[in-house]
Amino acid sequence: MTCGDVKSLAGNYLDEELAEELHSRIQRHLLKCPGCAHDVSSQSMAVEALQSACAISIPGEEFIQGALDRLTAELDLVSKLPPTPGQLVLGIGRE
Amino acid sequence: MTRLADGDEYWVDRVRQGDGAALELLFRRYVNRVFGFAHAMLRNREEAEEVVTDTFIRVFRFAADVRGQGSFESWLLRIARNQCLDRLRRPRLLTLPLETLADSAKLLTPVDEMDQTALRYLVEQALDQLPEEYRTALILRDVQGFSAREAAEVVGKGETAFRSLHQRARRALRDALQAGENEENE
Numbered sequence: 160m161t162c163g164d165v166k167s168l169a170g171n172y173l174d175e176e177l178a179e180e181l182h183s184r185i186q187r188h189l190l191k192c193p194g195c196a197h198d199v200s201s202q203s204m205a206v207e208a209l210q211s212a213c214a215i216s217i218p219g220e221e222f223i224q225g226a227l228d229r230l231t232a233e234l235d236l237v238s239k240l241p242p243t244p245g246q247l248v249l250g251i252g253r254e
Numbered sequence: 255m256t257r258l259a260d261g262d263e264y265w266v267d268r269v270r271q272g273d274g275a276a277l278e279l280l281f282r283r284y285v286n287r288v289f290g291f292a293h294a295m296l297r298n299r300e301e302a303e304e305v306v307t308d309t310f311i312r313v314f315r316f317a318a319d320v321r322g323q324g325s326f327e328s329w330l331l332r333i334a335r336n337q338c339l340d341r342l343r344r345p346r347l348l349t350l351p352l353e354t355l356a357d358s359a360k361l362l363t364p365v366d367e368m369d370q371t372a373l374r375y376l377v378e379q380a381l382d383q384l385p386e387e388y389r390t391a392l393i394l395r396d397v398q399g400f401s402a403r404e405a406a407e408v409v410g411k412g413e414t415a416f417r418s419l420h421q422r423a424r425r426a427l428r429d430a431l432q433a434g435e436n437e438e439n440e
Binding site: 169170171173201202204205206208209210211212213215216217218222223226227229230231233234235 | 269272274277278281282285286289290293294299302303306307310311314315370373374376377378381392393396397398417420421424425427428431432
């Protein structure tokens with residue numbers, strides 16, 4: 160395991176996408192290589208900072224209703240199709 | 255029939271035929287993902303809402319012309335991304351929390367010990383310095399949790415190329431955060 164190997168696999172390592180054996184070999188390398196350890200840990204902290212700062216936001220129900228009204232009008236959709244066989248009149252259509 | 259690589263194509267065709275209930279189903283299924291992406295890219299709630307609405311309108315107006323592969327979700331996000339890029343090219347008002355400038359966070363301080371507003375400011379400053387492609391990769395993969403394959407579809411790259419891009423983006427973010435920290439320490 161070389162520093163170049165670790166550099167190219169750092170992303171997979173951080174995302175825990177590697178097989179156990181390869182993951183362990185990288186861990187052993189990091190324990191004895193301060194340069195690679197700094198590279199990997201600082202990337203990990205950067206990702207953590209990003210995730211903490213960019214918490215996922217969701218739209219409100221008021222927006223959703225307004226957007227659906229606008230979409231229905233703009234796309235000329237007024238549920239103009241008759242229900243298909245097996246479809247509930249008041250529900251979402253089913254195949 | 256519109257060709258999509260998932261079970262959504264039935265509902266997309268129902269919308270094209272005028273079925274409002276199918277539109278509501280697809281909209282509710284994906285609105286959070288599209289809004290979350292646009293909000294992270296633009297950092298403005300109202301603009302993100304406009305992007306969501308415009309994206310769905312475009313998707314269904316042009317659904318008949320689609321012959322591409324990939325999921326409905328990645329198609330939506332490709333369009334949302336273009337909408338965001340258009341908006342980012344326009345002059346925009348500064349909406350960052352400037353009052354936090356004096357005590358911006360330190361990258362090497364554990365995240366849970368940092369002031370959240372200061373952290374957000376530091377990260378936003380760092381993201382602003384990155385190429386748009388890097389920001390998109392980080393938001394899709396690290397914030398929204400898309401798989402590398404899904405994110406690759408959105409940005410129109412192969413999975414290997416996307417992984418390489420994402421790796422460069424993480425290192426660039428790290429470097430920008432460290433530069434921001436050093437600037438604050440001077």
